[in-house]
Amino acid sequence: MSSPGGAGTERRLAWLRGGELPQTHNARTIAALASNPGCARRALLDAAATRKQDIAEHAGYPVPFGMSPFALSRGVVFERQLKDDPGGLLLALLRETLNLDIAEVGFTDLNDVGGSPDLAVRHARTKAVLTGRPDQRGTLFDHPLLRFRVGGRHAYLEPDLIAFRHDDTFHVVEIKSFAVIDGQADPAKVAAAAIQSAVYVLAMRDLVGDTATVHHESVLICPRDFANTPLATTLDVRKQLGVLERQLSRIAGIDSVLAHVPADVSFSLDADEKGVPQRDPGDLLRDIKRVDANYSPECLASCELCYLCRDEASGSTSVLGKSVREELGGIESVPRALKLARGDDPLPVPEDLREAAAILRRAASLRRDALAAARAETW
Amino acid sequence: MGEPLDSAEALEERISALRAAVRRAVLDGDADRARALRRDLSHAEQDWDNALDAQAARAQPGSLEPAPERDDDQSPAERQPRGEPRGGTLLPLREQVHEALSLLQVPAAPRLIATVHEAFYATSFPTARLTSLRRDEERSFKTAPFARPYYICAALAADFLSPSRGLLAISTWPMERRIIGSLSPRVDFLVAAINVAQAIEQIPQPVPAARALLARFAANVRGSSSANSAGRPSGRIEPRSVIRAAQAELAVHQDEDHAARAEAARRAREQLDEPEQLFGAASFRRAATADKLAGER
Amino acid sequence: MTTLTSLAKVEAIALDRAQLIRTVRHVHVSPRPLIFVPLQLAGEACAPLAAMVGDDRDHERLLIAYEPRDRTERFRFAAGLGEVILGYVDGYAAGDPGEGVPYPDAPQVWVPNAGGMKFAELLGRSTRFRRTEGPHPVPASVPLLGRWVTYLAERAQHPLSSLFLSATQALTAHWATGQSATEDQNLATLLAWIAPPPGQTGAQAALLAENPARCPPAGPVTDPDFDRDVLEGLIKAIVAARQSGDAAARERAQALMARELHSVLKPTWDLMWQAVDLLRSLPPGDHVAERWKTDRFSFTGYVRYLQEGGVPQARRDAAVDAARRLARLENEAQQLAAHMAYDDPLVMAEYRMTGDAFAGPVVRAEPDRLDETGKRARLRPWITVETTDDVLAELGADLRSPARPAQQARVIEVERAGERTRVTIELQSGMGRKLVPEPGSVPGLGDVVCYTTFKAEFQPPPKFPDREDTPWTHGGPPPEYVPRDEEAAEEWE
């Protein structure tokens, strides 16, 4: 038995990956992972840092998770407007929002470590700078490279920016290009930004340890109304921090997930030198299905394997969504729910389903009655 | 004939968008997209290199590269790349950049350079063009060092002496001015604000673009106009009050910034060769950095 | 989601197509609705790209902003859209109906989905403050479009209103599919479940419809692949042609763009009319016309307001307005729920599930029973209903029946015996003036009847302080809304 995250684990994960380079995490993928903590399949695919999209595609379930070039360039333009001149607009915005002192103007670009693309080097530099002696610390830090522990392993993360305030408190700053119109923004987008901020807050707390505190209020910078003028708002992410910590604690350590997975399961695509997958798609699909999933319609927005898992889950009430399943008394199978509703199951109803069965039968008979009444127009 | 130039510009915009996209795709863990984007990127870069060579040879008077076949009965002024100002001055791009930087007196990003030139010299140019300008300058310097009175060069990040992202500077400036320490972005912003305000004071009838530029500075310097908030200036802006407010804040940062810059400049002069002093330490020395990091911990 | 709807979803899977969850239609469907399918540029707050719009299924109008990031183009687009929508609305506002009388009919606009509604709201927000003179003049149709679209978007928040409908919302209110609520937001897959092509199951049809290459998204955001492979190049070509002054090249590129946009909008256009047809094929609920009359009144009121030079809607509600509005909406939601239950046995069944209503045969009837305890004898028939429903109503509770909504009834006795419950009810009105009931006014022995504790009549919303009396906790009296110059000049980048 190897230690958690130890060489044995790494070896198995590398085998699952099949010689491909590991993929990095980001706040979005961690937030998505946390949104379905009960899914061993995703936990494993993520821990092994596989190319989920390629895998889904090769197994016969391509996902159109594309991003429009217009959205992409809008994001780039908005961010560049702020970052191009960090001593001007950006600083003034943050001064206003966080009440920075006039002396707090330092700006450090952690993106560039003399041109090294090495993530470990960048992380080391981030750590050195952010935990350095207080008099050496700046105020604004661009592109720190953080690390995040998930499923017992580390993933690298890169927030847009972090602001620092004089009382030894860091704030996470996020630049997003969705508009805030008359003080309101798309709630789904704000929620996504908040949970991503929470991921960064946790990662920052992990990094600075007890040398400083990281505030639960993040700063969100978005375009205001219909123009490109930025607007900074503070975002309290305490709730998201709670949710995230709870969900992350439910993600089983990757060792215990591995313990339930047969040793010969692999997600390798057996790519040739040109990167063309050689593996038999059916074989790949079989291996994927040997790891348990936990499909719900939320997967459609967050996981590359969604079409595969949805197809696999057909015939189950989980494809209809959590609230439907609850209304059906938690019954999992569609045919079974129907049988119970019609009361034509010759076998006795098990004890734990009696109440659910009674409700379904009642619903079915009411539905029948009402449809009959409508046809007869008796009411 | 203007075709390859226009497409070089388009390519630059495309390249920078693609770079950003690749970066995002990688961070998003979206391997598929990243791979496709990288392929597009390398094609675009290749095309751009080709287009650039042609352009450099054609547009730079005194260039050492062979001139492409073209009608040679044009005056130098007419040899401007297409898309250059139709009215106003017809200076080569590098000279326009020199004009704008000389006014600002601090390293600046392409967008600011273009805006300043538009405000004070009534001509603008696509900012994407400036990225290639720096490469041209470096190439020209390496081929014939100090053959020109000045070069458009890089600003250097104080810590690693690598070229600071996107900033352009003038080679004849003292090294200290071309170093970017942690306080320098703000200090340079304030210096630029002062210089822009002073320039405007001297013009009897500043064009709207100039006023807009001043307003942009004013909006981000506290106390420079009666009521404003970040990014959103209001009311009429007096150059005098912008200068006063900027100077007041400058006094707070100046000494510390200067010390940091002087120290880094000394290192640069000691450690870097001439091209590196102008265009930044090119290659990353992993061992040195790792040592430095270990030392800081 | 209720148990009955959930059951219908399960049935939809088993029966391979969507199942009705309503027996009648609960929205008004205009004989001449205006279909509006907007598209916007991805990543922008509200950058119109194109729209297919019109009230005749054989004559769709295609409007395009050829350079969606260009301010002038946006206003040109808004002006064009304004002409179509205002032309349609004006058709309903001809003449003066007279004091206190609504116009005979009102406009009805349909968008594909919630995103389309949001788009309309933002379009209204970005155009209604514009002015036709001054530093940034726009055509008169622009601010007017903004006001109308804002008005419609506001009405759409009202549960009782059918002036502005989203097709997916109207359809999912009547059918349950075998897919999740998230997937029901996709008009193409929703209709695939409701009306799968011959030879396909709902699931098969939905799977095909999910492919954006086969069924372009109903907007307002376009398929990212389409953006990358088609749109980006076309827009660039158009910009380049304009900059170089090459009119012919520009025209060519614009024609190409128009063709592409037509091809991604037309399928949704057709689906929209299919949605209208499907809903129209359901018989209307009894209260639908009454609710539509409220819409006609509201429409008439807004036409008059504009004729009298009314200012555009403010950017945000003042505190009291917001509270008042919420209470009104809440009240309307209850009213709609009651209407639907009275009009539709399948909706009533939901209340029977929860014990708020019960139904069954009349097992005993004393139609001629008189109450002689007072000075004068009064007709007070008793009937006893036997039901297998749960009965929550207690002794003395007021009841109503959808069959005789005006008739007051009261619970006299509830007897429970095993699965069955017998409820004895006293009828107190609606039987004529004599001491014998008018024929048909009292349910007879063996009739199946339904009784419930809630009423479908109008209940006045709670009172709120007038504007002047806004408590200081809500910021004191709100200032009267006065449009400001900067709103008219606001950037729309």
Ligand code: SF4
């Ligand atoms: S789509 Fe499949 S693998 Fe992904 S989270 Fe959902 S159930 Fe797990």
